[in-house]
Amino acid sequence: MQLFFRQVGTGRPMVILHGLFGSCDNWLTISKVIADQGFSVYAVDQRNHGRSPHAPTHSYPKLADDLHEFIQQQGLEKPILVGHSMGGKTVMQYAMQYPDAFSQLVVVDIAPRSYPVHHAEIIAGLKAIPLASLQSRNEADAILSQYESIPSVRQFLLKNLYRNDDGVFAWRLNLPVIEANIEIIGQDLINPRIVTEPTLFMRGEKSGYVRDKDLPTIQHLFPNSTVDTIEGASHWVQAEKPEAFVQSLVNFLQ
Structure with missing residues (x-):
């Protein structure tokens, strides 16, 4: 790799x-x-x-x-x-x-x-962000704030957000695999x-x-x-x- x-x-x-x-x-x-x-x-x-x-x-x-x-x-x-x-x-x-x-x-x-698994709320918050229709990072932050109250933590998490070649927001994280393996982590x-x-x-x-x-x-x-x-x-x-x-x-x- x-x-x-x-x-x-x-x-x-x-x-x-x-x-x-x-x-x-x-x-x-x-x-x-x-x-x-x-x-x-x-x-x-x-x-x-x-x-x-x-x-x-x-x-x-x-x-x-x-x-x-x-x-x-x-x-x-x-x-x-x-x-x-x-x-x-x-x-x-x-x-x-x-x-x-x-x-x-x-x-x-x-x-x-x-x-013990203690990131379930963060994963739920990341999944709640509608990437296909998302217009801005501020919009993502507003949604994530319902799951994570600390602004610095949200800022850290949202560094994983980027616009792909089509101009659509996407995650650099492999969120499905991380969610599936959270207990292993x-x-x-x-x-x-x-x-x-x-x-x-x-x-x-x-x-x-x-x-x-x-x-x-x-x-x-x-x-x-x-x-x-x-x-x-x-x-x-x-x-x-x-x-x-x-x-x-x-x-x-x-």
């Missing part, structure tokens, strides 16, 4: 994977800041997201295989892997499927465990193994995704790991506290 990506900077290779409903475009600004620290940053669209191909399957083993194929295509030698939320699950799964194929791992606000890792490479788990202070009771599991599966809690951040650590995010990342890598 030919994944879409954006690359900035020169230096040690780093691959960044976004979360559910996201894309590499969400990482453009912060990628440039990271690149200035001496890294060649590859921000990648995972399958069924952004400008990457749509596929009928969406599971962590498949996402890990996509990442492995991307690393081989780009000729990257033991890159640093960074993943947020769903992307964090992908890089953890990759570490378990492809040992010794990366140097360091950074997992942002997700734990190696299963999560929340599932635990497949065939977990002990990962000994240096790993950073970064979590938001106000987020419930990585709980204190998750720490023993993290320590068991990733014995060479540290956990850094970013003050004042919720799940969107890199967007809400970008300076603290970059500082934590660079401190770990150096």
